[in-house]
Amino acid sequence: MLSITDLHVAIGDKPILTGIDLEVKAGEVHAIMGPNGSGKSTLAYALAGHEHYKVTSGTTLYQGRDLTRLNPEERAREGLFLAFQYPIEIPGVSNIYLLKAALNAIRKHRGQAELDAMDFLSLVKEKMEWVSMEEDLLYRSVNEGFSGGEKKLNEVLQLTVLEPRLAILDETDSGLDIDALKVVAEAVNRLRSPERAFLIVTHYQRLLDYIIPDYVHVMIHGRIVKSGDSTLALELEKRGYAWIEQEAARGAKAGGGT
Amino acid sequence: MSGPAEKIRRLIKKKYPAGFVTDIEVDAVPPGLDEDIIRLISAKKNEPRFMLEWRLKAYRHWLTMHEPTWAQVQYDPIDYQDIVYYSAPAGQEARPKSLAEVDPRLLKTYEKLGIPLREQELLAGVAVDAVFDSVSIATTFKDKLSELGIIFCPFSEAVQAHPELVQKYLGTVVPYTDNFFATLNSAVFSDGSFVYVPPGVRCPMELSTYFRINAAKTGQFERTLIIAEEGAYVSYLEGCTAPMRDENQLHAAVVELIALKDSEIKYSTVQNWYPGDEEGRGGIYNFVTKRGACRGDHAKISWTQVETGSAITWKYPSCILEGDNSVGEFYSVALTNNYQQADTGTKMIHIGRNTRSTILSKGISAGHGQNSYRGLVKVLKGAMGARNYTRCDSLLLGDKCGAHTFPHIDVHNPTATVEHEATTSKIGDEQLFYCRQRGLSAEDAVSMIVNGFCKQVFNELPMEFAVEAQRLLSVSLEGAIG
Numbered sequence A: 001m002l003s004i005t006d007l008h009v010a011i012g013d014k015p016i017l018t019g020i021d022l023e024v025k026a027g028e029v030h031a032i033m034g035p036n037g038s039g040k041s042t043l044a045y046a047l048a049g050h051e052h053y054k055v056t057s058g059t060t061l062y063q064g065r066d067l068t069r070l071n072p073e074e075r076a077r078e079g080l081f082l083a084f085q086y087p088i089e090i091p092g093v094s095n096i097y098l099l100k101a102a103l104n105a106i107r108k109h110r111g112q113a114e115l116d117a118m119d120f121l122s123l124v125k126e127k128m129e130w131v132s133m134e135e136d137l138l139y140r141s142v143n144e145g146f147s148g149g150e151k152k153l154n155e156v157l158q159l160t161v162l163e164p165r166l167a168i169l170d171e172t173d174s175g176l177d178i179d180a181l182k183v184v185a186e187a188v189n190r191l192r193s194p195e196r197a198f199l200i201v202t203h204y205q206r207l208l209d210y211i212i213p214d215y216v217h218v219m220i221h222g223r224i225v226k227s228g229d230s231t232l233a234l235e236l237e238k239r240g241y242a243w244i245e246q247e248a249a250r251g252a253k254a255g256g257g258t
Numbered sequence B: 001m002s003g004p005a006e007k008i009r010r011l012i013k014k015k016y017p018a019g020f021v022t023d024i025e026v027d028a029v030p031p032g033l034d035e036d037i038i039r040l041i042s043a044k045k046n047e048p049r050f051m052l053e054w055r056l057k058a059y060r061h062w063l064t065m066h067e068p069t070w071a072q073v074q075y076d077p078i079d080y081q082d083i084v085y086y087s088a089p090a091g092q093e094a095r096p097k098s099l100a101e102v103d104p105r106l107l108k109t110y111e112k113l114g115i116p117l118r119e120q121e122l123l124a125g126v127a128v129d130a131v132f133d134s135v136s137i138a139t140t141f142k143d144k145l146s147e148l149g150i151i152f153c154p155f156s157e158a159v160q161a162h163p164e165l166v167q168k169y170l171g172t173v174v175p176y177t178d179n180f181f182a183t184l185n186s187a188v189f190s191d192g193s194f195v196y197v198p199p200g201v202r203c204p205m206e207l208s209t210y211f212r213i214n215a216a217k218t219g220q221f222e223r224t225l226i227i228a229e230e231g232a233y234v235s236y237l238e239g240c241t242a243p244m245r246d247e248n249q250l251h252a253a254v255v256e257l258i259a260l261k262d263s264e265i266k267y268s269t270v271q272n273w274y275p276g277d278e279e280g281r282g283g284i285y286n287f288v289t290k291r292g293a294c295r296g297d298h299a300k301i302s303w304t305q306v307e308t309g310s311a312i313t314w315k316y317p318s319c320i321l322e323g324d325n326s327v328g329e330f331y332s333v334a335l336t337n338n339y340q341q342a343d344t345g346t347k348m349i350h351i352g353r354n355t356r357s358t359i360l361s362k363g364i365s366a367g368h369g370q371n372s373y374r375g376l377v378k379v380l381k382g383a384m385g386a387r388n389y390t391r392c393d394s395l396l397l398g399d400k401c402g403a404h405t406f407p408h409i410d411v412h413n414p415t416a417t418v419e420h421e422a423t424t425s426k427i428g429d430e431q432l433f434y435c436r437q438r439g440l441s442a443e444d445a446v447s448m449i450v451n452g453f454c455k456q457v458f459n460e461l462p463m464e465f466a467v468e469a470q471r472l473l474s475v476s477l478e479g480a481i482g
């Protein structure tokens, strides 16, 4: 589904990602962990096609196609979804209006008929139950005046309605209480399927108690320095990142291979 | 990524859709202005003596006046001797009695603009007066309206058929001495609409005038007068377009509204004059005076405007709230793209007791557009309990445009309440990216955000026109994203 080879990404002139390799197959859940500032969000934004994040070298194939040739909306319509670490407020545009426009843009791209207001509403009401969100949030302006937790749940609502093929969750768990965390995990687990893949960025192990990943990757200074199964997350929880940084530094001196 | 850049280039190239010229012979006066030209215009219209005298008084006063310079707009000096003050399609001098007599090229023009005039194609529930350059060429549903005693006709016809009404009300809200452009209009005005709704009558359909400037080098100086008698109600809408030309053209209109006791006038404008090209060449100078007077208790006047066209807009639809408990409203969306400039707002003059006014102004600037809100809320000594609420919101697209607000508040009664709120926001790259990440194109994202921003104003428009206004806004914003 997603095949990243030696990806370099810069913000302005500043190199941030310096050689990412990652292979995500349909049906898999990958967790990406790492200290603050290591480049996790940069990877998420670059995959979504944000213009400030310049791919300077490397290849990214998504469903066999060069991702850099698609603009952000084309990527979205092809089923790539990013749950933002900091969801954006859009005054004046109702949440439900954006959601409907998004779903219909994607359906249109897939050659499906657009949903009318009635069908859309019943779909959304069903998904609202998954994320146990207050209904009035649907009719408020997008993310405007939402609490931190409500913003995150709203991202998850969009995720459940849009049903992407590749979902990237950027620290969706940060700032959530334990009940909300469980809601997010449950929604993700319900959406797990052989056709769908997840890239879950988090820097706490906490979420991974509820979403058991197939792979865990550790990102430090713009590279994935260690990969493993779900037990790696537990080890990180116990030992922190310092030992991995040291290990990576030794490895780099020894010959640069990852 | 050549895709989006290419798309944006295509969008920019897209032409102003109403920019065509109708090829038709005209009966015009020579360019320039003097008393003879005014006599000629008056004679062509076969006007009664009082009308000519009023025009001449205005002209003589105009000679003593100076063009105002206080607005936040810039333009090269206008040569008033280079303007044609009267131009009419030839052969229409004797006003056509029926559509069968109207030149088919004119009907075709309005059809192309989406304003069908032929009986079988009429928009249900909307009566239209079509003004082409200096004359009205057709008015629909006139008979049906006259059964209710409602007069809806070209201004020039009202001067002939109802001189007593014209004489009684003309210039009572906007006197001929009012301001440079209104005074010029008083001297040379050619046509426009006249509406009279008798006591207790609710006008059953929207009345609308569609103004079209066609001839080159011609100014349009229309005059509209609307009178709602006691307990009457009328909703009126004006729309405007002009061909694309490289030189600027002047449009200096005057609108006067008179609302008597318990009556209501709702006046909506969807202004789409040619705005000039993306380099700022050409376009209409829209210098307009619009004012209404609530002359009786519980009268109400409501202005709604969607201003997307014109190179320069200079207009301040205002309400004089004389009657106790009378109400004035102003809802405005003004959009400036490319090099357009708008200086617009309102004046609410509270004279009667418990008079109320609401001002809601939404300015959108894109490209190099400059958008100013200018408003005056004045509460006179006797206006016990007067209330005003003003809200001005500005939305910026890009960083080369500007938004300015000049709210003036002048209160002479301690029991009055005046509230003012203002916000400025930007359509940020992050908002656009967020929407695009959800699958919307940049264009759709911008129009969604802009429409959201204007929603409260659009809600005030008659249904048929709210959709039109939304569409117009999207078209006017094309090329604004890049």
Ligand SMILES: Nc1ncnc2c1ncn2[C@@H]1O[C@H](COP(=O)(O)OP(=O)(O)O)[C@@H](O)[C@H]1O
Residues within 6 Å of the ligand: A011, A014, A016, A034, A035, A036, A037, A038, A039, A040, A041, A042, A043
């Ligand atoms: N807009 C920006 N301009 C310059 N540097 C940035 C910008 N955004 C992020 N960075 C830098 O890029 C690095 C990676 O940031 P980020 O991807 O947000 O990390 P993470 O999500 O892992 O916390 C950090 O050093 C951060 O300071």
Ligand SMILES: [Mg+2]
Residues within 6 Å of the ligand: A040, A041, A042, A085, A170, A171
């Ligand atoms: Mg981050």
